[in-house]
Amino acid sequence: MADGLLIFVVAVSLALDCFAVSLGIGCSLAPCDKRAVFRLSFHFGLFQGGMALLGWLVGNTILPYIEKIDHWIAFFLLAWIGIRMIREGLSKETEKLTGDPTRGGTLILLSIATSIDALGVGLSLSILQANIAVSSLMIGLVSLLFTIIGLKFGNRLSEKFGKRIEIFGGLILLTIGSRLLISHLGI
Numbered sequence: 001m002a003d004g005l006l007i008f009v010v011a012v013s014l015a016l017d018c019f020a021v022s023l024g025i026g027c028s029l030a031p032c033d034k035r036a037v038f039r040l041s042f043h044f045g046l047f048q049g050g051m052a053l054l055g056w057l058v059g060n061t062i063l064p065y066i067e068k069i070d071h072w073i074a075f076f077l078l079a080w081i082g083i084r085m086i087r088e089g090l091s092k093e094t095e096k097l098t099g100d101p102t103r104g105g106t107l108i109l110l111s112i113a114t115s116i117d118a119l120g121v122g123l124s125l126s127i128l129q130a131n132i133a134v135s136s137l138m139i140g141l142v143s144l145l146f147t148i149i150g151l152k153f154g155n156r157l158s159e160k161f162g163k164r165i166e167i168f169g170g171l172i173l174l175t176i177g178s179r180l181l182i183s184h185l186g187i
Helices: 003-028 034-090 104-127 132-185
Strands: none
Touching: 003 034, 003 104, 003 132, 034 104, 034 132, 104 132
């Protein structure tokens, strides 16, 4: 798989969290005005790309010390994030929104919550020595786009696909992590 395609697949996997959250918000705020769509999509994209960059910076700082086990770290990070996404997708709990989630502290908390996974992915990207400028930009833009799509279709799709989207994203990250480990081990 080419590096660009791999980064795109990772970006889509991360953006599925934004998509799932924005589906729920789209349902509760239907119809969403343009400002709400801009606020949420901008912040989700910015935080996703920013967290990937932060993870990459941390990874580059410690990479010389962990080079012999870096493939295992990348595998376990992606597997852990993937399993967490699958568990959240299988969870029966639903989050209830109060107030306008596209404003203030709620917006910031949602932005952080949806982008925590990108921090671990950024660390993995540093191990893979990926181009972080392209990677974080792609992650941010794909998240922005998926957030807009989620808001627009929220009232139609949330009840049908909401939590299952996270399961799909988790499976993708597990597959990528396994592929990295297998290719490094030469199996």
